[in-house]
Amino acid sequence: MASEDRADVEPRVKIYFARGFIRMASTGPKPLVFCGPSGSGKSTLLQKLLLDFPDKFGFSVSHTTRRPREGEVDGVHYHFTTVKQMENDIKQGRFIESATFGGNLYGTSKESVERVSKAGKVCILDIDVQGVKKVKQTALNPLYVFIKPPSLDELESRLRKRNTENDESLKMRLKIANEEMKYAEDPNNFDFVVINDNLENAYYQLKEFVNRKIILNSGDTTEN
Numbered sequence: 001m002a003s004e005d006r007a008d009v010e011p012r013v014k015i016y017f018a019r020g021f022i023r024m025a026s027t028g029p030k031p032l033v034f035c036g037p038s039g040s041g042k043s044t045l046l047q048k049l050l051l052d053f054p055d056k057f058g059f060s061v062s063h064t065t066r067r068p069r070e071g072e073v074d075g076v077h078y079h080f081t082t083v084k085q086m087e088n089d090i091k092q093g094r095f096i097e098s099a100t101f102g103g104n105l106y107g108t109s110k111e112s113v114e115r116v117s118k119a120g121k122v123c124i125l126d127i128d129v130q131g132v133k134k135v136k137q138t139a140l141n142p143l144y145v146f147i148k149p150p151s152l153d154e155l156e157s158r159l160r161k162r163n164t165e166n167d168e169s170l171k172m173r174l175k176i177a178n179e180e181m182k183y184a185e186d187p188n189n190f191d192f193v194v195i196n197d198n199l200e201n202a203y204y205q206l207k208e209f210v211n212r213k214i215i216l217n218s219g220d221t222t223e224n
């Protein structure tokens, strides 16, 4: 889908080309990609994982020129910046990738990514299917996890309860969700699919996958 069609949807594209990071990825544990429709529970599950394994995982904070939503903290959820500042930073080569959606700029700075890799942590990428397709073209070779809502009706209900969307953006998110779920049906596209029906159950499955594929593989056998 063309980016123009997704005017109200935030891009979730964080592609880590930083040299240091790629070196780390090729020797250490694989990075972890979280993908899934808007409202499927990526942030919720990701936060639980970061809390459980604070020394293992790190999340690169994106920049945006959009206004913060209620409860969003600068430097935690996003680095909120101005168009002038961000355009200047892009010109100066400080961004790995950036895009304009719905009149706002979004991007991943080299600094945000390097901060995670310098701390010796596994980078978690929270990206949409477009981002997954792009990452698949790089040498990053992460593990791909798809967070799947139990149904589109339940997804709609969660998005409505979250109270972050207007009717138009909700409709767009549901349309894209349908396409993303079709992409995830191909077993070659993701290493693991978690159905986020009951949160604790979904998290249990995710944690088991992460323990098996990342924690135990890195030589750290500490159970959490």
Ligand SMILES: Nc1ncnc2c1ncn2[C@@H]1O[C@H](COP(=O)(O)OP(=O)(O)OP(=O)(O)O)[C@@H](O)[C@H]1O
Binding pocket: 036, 037, 038, 039, 040, 041, 042, 043, 044, 045, 158, 159, 161, 162, 196, 197, 198, 199, 200, 202
């Ligand atoms: N298993 C669950 N049962 C019920 N509600 C849930 C569950 N998982 C997440 N939620 C709620 O659903 C809403 C969407 O979750 P969340 O914000 O984590 O989704 P997301 O995939 O990160 O969305 P976006 O891509 O738009 O940021 C939140 O209000 C969250 O509290």
